[in-house]
Amino acid sequence: MTEENHNEENEKLHIQLQRVITLLNKYKLLQGFxxxxxxxxxxxxxxxxxxxxxxxxxxxxNKLHPADIADLLESLPLEDRLLIWGMVKxxxxxxxxxxxSDAVRETLITDMGAHELxxxxxxxxxxxxxxxxxxxxxxxxxxxxxSLPIAEREQLRAAMSYSEDSVGALMDFxxxxxxxxxxxxxxxxxxxxxxxxxxxxxxxxxxxxxEHLKGVLLINRILVSDPDLLVADVMTKEMITLHPDDKAExxxxxxxxxxxxxxxxxDHDKKLLGRVTVNVVIDFIRDKAENEAxxxxxxxxxxxxxxxxxxxxxxxxxxxxxNLVTAFIASRVIGLFEDSIEKLVxxxxxxxxxxxxxxxxxxxTITMIVRALALGxxxxxxxxxLISKExxxxxxxxxxxxxxxxxxxxxxxxxxxxxxxxxxxxLLNLLLAALLGVxxxxxxxxxxxxxxxxxxxxxxxxxDSGGFFIFxxxxxxxxx
Amino acid sequence: MTEENHNEENEKLHIQLQRVITLLNKYKLLQGFxxxxxxxxxxxxxxxxxxxxxxxxxxxxNKLHPADIADLLESLPLEDRLLIWGMVKxxxxxxxxxxxSDAVRETLITDMGAHELxxxxxxxxxxxxxxxxxxxxxxxxxxxxxSLPIAEREQLRAAMSYSEDSVGALMDFxxxxxxxxxxxxxxxxxxxxxxxxxxxxxxxxxxxxxEHLKGVLLINRILVSDPDLLVADVMTKEMITLHPDDKAExxxxxxxxxxxxxxxxxDHDKKLLGRVTVNVVIDFIRDKAENEAxxxxxxxxxxxxxxxxxxxxxxxxxxxxxNLVTAFIASRVIGLFEDSIEKLVxxxxxxxxxxxxxxxxxxxTITMIVRALALGxxxxxxxxxLISKExxxxxxxxxxxxxxxxxxxxxxxxxxxxxxxxxxxxLLNLLLAALLGVxxxxxxxxxxxxxxxxxxxxxxxxxDSGGFFIFxxxxxxxxx
Numbered sequence: 034m035t036e037e038n039h040n041e042e043n044e045k046l047h048i049q050l051q052r053v054i055t056l057l058n059k060y061k062l063l064q065g066f067x068x069x070x071x072x073x074x075x076x077x078x079x080x081x082x083x084x085x086x087x088x089x090x091x092x093x094x095n096k097l098h099p100a101d102i103a104d105l106l107e108s109l110p111l112e113d114r115l116l117i118w119g120m121v122k123x124x125x126x127x128x129x130x131x132x133x134s135d136a137v138r139e140t141l142i143t144d145m146g147a148h149e150l151x152x153x154x155x156x157x158x159x160x161x162x163x164x165x166x167x168x169x170x171x172x173x174x175x176x177x178x179x180s181l182p183i184a185e186r187e188q189l190r191a192a193m194s195y196s197e198d199s200v201g202a203l204m205d206f207x208x209x210x211x212x213x214x215x216x217x218x219x220x221x222x223x224x225x226x227x228x229x230x231x232x233x234x235x236x237x238x239x240x241x242x243x244e245h246l247k248g249v250l251l252i253n254r255i256l257v258s259d260p261d262l263l264v265a266d267v268m269t270k271e272m273i274t275l276h277p278d279d280k281a282e283x284x285x286x287x288x289x290x291x292x293x294x295x296x297x298x299x300d301h302d303k304k305l306l307g308r309v310t311v312n313v314v315i316d317f318i319r320d321k322a323e324n325e326a327x328x329x330x331x332x333x334x335x336x337x338x339x340x341x342x343x344x345x346x347x348x349x350x351x352x353x354x355x356n357l358v359t360a361f362i363a364s365r366v367i368g369l370f371e372d373s374i375e376k377l378v379x380x381x382x383x384x385x386x387x388x389x390x391x392x393x394x395x396x397x398t399i400t401m402i403v404r405a406l407a408l409g410x411x412x413x414x415x416x417x418x419l420i421s422k423e424x425x426x427x428x429x430x431x432x433x434x435x436x437x438x439x440x441x442x443x444x445x446x447x448x449x450x451x452x453x454x455x456x457x458x459x460l461l462n463l464l465l466a467a468l469l470g471v472x473x474x475x476x477x478x479x480x481x482x483x484x485x486x487x488x489x490x491x492x493x494x495x496x497d498s499g500g501f502f503i504f505x506x507x508x509x510x511x512x513x
Numbered sequence: 514m515t516e517e518n519h520n521e522e523n524e525k526l527h528i529q530l531q532r533v534i535t536l537l538n539k540y541k542l543l544q545g546f547x548x549x550x551x552x553x554x555x556x557x558x559x560x561x562x563x564x565x566x567x568x569x570x571x572x573x574x575n576k577l578h579p580a581d582i583a584d585l586l587e588s589l590p591l592e593d594r595l596l597i598w599g600m601v602k603x604x605x606x607x608x609x610x611x612x613x614s615d616a617v618r619e620t621l622i623t624d625m626g627a628h629e630l631x632x633x634x635x636x637x638x639x640x641x642x643x644x645x646x647x648x649x650x651x652x653x654x655x656x657x658x659x660s661l662p663i664a665e666r667e668q669l670r671a672a673m674s675y676s677e678d679s680v681g682a683l684m685d686f687x688x689x690x691x692x693x694x695x696x697x698x699x700x701x702x703x704x705x706x707x708x709x710x711x712x713x714x715x716x717x718x719x720x721x722x723x724e725h726l727k728g729v730l731l732i733n734r735i736l737v738s739d740p741d742l743l744v745a746d747v748m749t750k751e752m753i754t755l756h757p758d759d760k761a762e763x764x765x766x767x768x769x770x771x772x773x774x775x776x777x778x779x780d781h782d783k784k785l786l787g788r789v790t791v792n793v794v795i796d797f798i799r800d801k802a803e804n805e806a807x808x809x810x811x812x813x814x815x816x817x818x819x820x821x822x823x824x825x826x827x828x829x830x831x832x833x834x835x836n837l838v839t840a841f842i843a844s845r846v847i848g849l850f851e852d853s854i855e856k857l858v859x860x861x862x863x864x865x866x867x868x869x870x871x872x873x874x875x876x877x878t879i880t881m882i883v884r885a886l887a888l889g890x891x892x893x894x895x896x897x898x899l900i901s902k903e904x905x906x907x908x909x910x911x912x913x914x915x916x917x918x919x920x921x922x923x924x925x926x927x928x929x930x931x932x933x934x935x936x937x938x939x940l941l942n943l944l945l946a947a948l949l950g951v952x953x954x955x956x957x958x959x960x961x962x963x964x965x966x967x968x969x970x971x972x973x974x975x976x977d978s979g980g981f982f983i984f985x986x987x988x989x990x991x992x993x
Contacts, residue, residue, distance in 0.1 A: 050889065050890075050892050051892055051893075054892055054894060098770065098771060100769075100770040100771070101770065104888065104889070104890070107888070107890055108885075108888075108889070108890035108891070108892065108895070110895065110898055221736065224736045224737055225736065225737055225738070225739070227737055228737065229733065229734075229737055230733040230736065230737060232772060233772070233774065234733055235715065235774075252732060252733070252736070253709065253710040253714055253732070254709075255736075256701065256704045256705065256710060256732070256735075257704055257705055257707055257708065257709055257710060258705070259705070288795065289580075289792075289795050289796065289799060290578065290580040290581065290584075291578060291580070292712060292713070292792035293792075294713065294715070294774055294791065311774065311791050311795070312769075312772035312773075314795070315768065315769050315791070315794070315795060315798065316769065318795065318798055318799060318802075319769060319798060319802075322798075322799075322802035322805075323884065325802075325806070326805070326806070326809075326880060326884070327880060327884075329806075329809070329880075330876045330877050330879070330880035331873060331876070331877055332877055332880060332881065336881060338881065338885050338890060338891075338895075338899065339895075339898065339899075339902065340902075342902060342905035342906050342909060343909070345902070345906045346906055346909045346910060346913075349874075349877050349906070349910070350910070350913075352873060352877070353870060353873055353874060353910060353914060356869060356870060356873045357866070357870060357914060357917065357918070359869075360865060360866040360869045360870060361866065361921060363865055363866075363869075364862045364863060364865060364866050365862070367861060367862035367865070368859075368862040368925070371858045371859070371861070371862065374854070374858050374861045375855065375858045378851045378854050378855045378861075379848075379851070380861075381847060381851070381854045381858075381860075381861035381864075382844045382845070382847035382848040382851065383844060384861075385840060385843055385844060385847070385865065385868070385977070385981075386837070386840040386841065386843075386844050388865070389836060389839075389840045389843075389977075390833060390836060390837060390840060393811060393832065393833055393836045394829075394833060396810045396811070397810050397811055397812055397829050397832070399810070400806060400807060400809075400810035400812060401812065401816060401818065404803065404806070404807075405588075405818050408584065408587070408588075409530065409584075409588070410530075410584070410587055410588035410818060411588070411818075412530050412531055412534055412588065413531075414534060415588070415590065415818075415819075418590055418819065419818070419819075422819065422820075422822060422825070425822035426822050426825045426826055426829070429822060429823070429826045430826060430829070430830070430833060433826075433830075434833060434834075434837060437837065438837070441841060445848070497865070497869075501865075
């Protein structure tokens, strides 16, 4: 997929993973052989074959981008992971730690000494150190702090003060500022004195003496404009600015909507604090989407693929416990109707159909509504429109699928009344699912909670217990 | 969140939506009043109040970015949507159509005449027209085609030939090319002759006479380098290149991994075809994440929030039908044990607990594995490691939650053997969930299918039917 003209990195990560594993296994095999007969002098471990294996592995690793190394480490079981981690170039350590997932980063940091950790942060900018900070031991952070120049210390302190889901957490400090009363020619000469521009520099920030942001000077405008013009004539005053306390999600929407590469961050006095760049926004969008998928399945956080069993159990138990409670409730609802089931045992076989389809239909509605809420598409006036649409969909589905299950029931049990009860219960449970599929997320939102979390469990609980209750009470009323 | 210095667009979209709706309602109210007493001359509809309402609405709309207008239209019921759509500046029509979701775009296009549609495409580039093409009527596309200059016609034809999930579908043709034997000064003079550079131009592409890509010249390198240097001395030869037939997902990974703003697309002869830019990649990543969430809930495609009922039914029925089949199967499994249930009716109340928790646990495993597969993290050697880890997690969970449900059962039914059977069934169903939670996605992948689709339905089907079978047969064996 990607092709780097000069080296062999046009192979996919998966192929690289297989190669690393092959080399690693060769290495371990020989090492094991050596250990077995360790009466032989240790020098055999350092034998030429072994050196060659190691050399091959090392040179493969040296060619990889830190992001690829992080991915590779995530794909390896703990023991192999630490072996490879020891072989990574020390100057990559910081970058790799940044790129690794939280769970895997933890395993890597545990394996490193305080000295190594401080060295790893030395390659990083203040905003990057702030990202690692929560995972670093207290004493390491103190050392890191002391080793920084004063200006960066201030930046680190600022970066660490913002909450994880705020724009401040996405901020970096790599801004180039210019004044508006100079000619472009001067700006060009100034830039030429820099050895390189920070990544993702698509604009310079125009500020006054007190660092108040007055506009932005787009790099591409500099290139096409007459060098004799003043910055003030070429700069853009209409620009997107963010505040560090804005939600990171809002920044992501702005980047998406207005096709930004970078955006300035200012405080309430319009003083320039830093910027956000698109690469950080992409990572944020991916992480957010992934976290949502994980939460939906009841994984509290991203899990190391090779985490120890007990760690995984801890990551997953809350969800199972909640579902157990809702299952107990559903079970007690059924318990209320044990007499009916005893008289007509077919009810026991049929009731999961009603509950199951209700849950599926309810989750379809929830997914629609949660997405629309996230996009700010639901106005106070449209809630009733949505409810009536969903009720309509459920009514149609209830009649169609109700008829299907009714006929199925009749075919199996030769009992027409039972078929009618099935059909009616299906219709009613789908209507219940539609109504609550709209109301649950809207209510969570109104209470200030995230409708994406919990809506799905709640609707399933309602359609399970509700479905059993509707079906069994209809059956008790009309059949017994 | 965003703040544009010059106008009042620092209000959130949601507030704008409310404002539009308020203005719209005012307008409709008055219009309705006029229609009621339409003996009065039509001119009242054109009265000053009504003109003021319309003017306010129009000026609000004129200030909005096309992406915001698209969002606004998606948030409005069909009737209001078309009213507002009629007020949008014609020169924005094309952009708004591009930004709108497929379902909403359809409603907008249906409302437009052929002439308007052709006019709307005139503001768009060939790659953008290609994105709209599937939704445009045949005769409109023919007109559009004829109205294009020959070069763009070729581009449109090329852009339309790539499949929707390929890199080619993300491609645009806004590349600036230079030769490697000229001085930077010449490049600078050449750029200055252009009125503006294409959006997201962070690099120029260095090609030979036959348009073969030889390297890239980073804009930021131009700025910091001596203008007397040759392009060949400053250009980068190590670069990411994509092929139009690569998977779009792979391009997204490359942008994420290597923090790109743009990347070249070349054919197999290394001839430059076009480029991909980060803004298109962000849209792709968002769409993909959203589509996955929709598919997971069984919505076939993004649905217009205000779609007519029958359209929604069509979007959702497949999933319900599949789930109905699996529910029927589960029902028949229970049917096999009707004699047992008749003898011990508590079984009916308890069985959904076993099935439910099994399904939840299985879905946790599936989510982990599908994610790891998507990231290419699973090697042929690690499958067994993963299975044994998941089995371990399930064993621990089975013992813990099995004990809990066992005690619950004993507390309610005062039947110790029934409690033990519950515990055993819980343990076995969780083990089944773990085993198949790993095997189902791995098998789907091996068969060349997308493991994200269908894994969840399959595991739930297995843990439902399997859970009922395990519990009821254990009960039949040991209790009756």
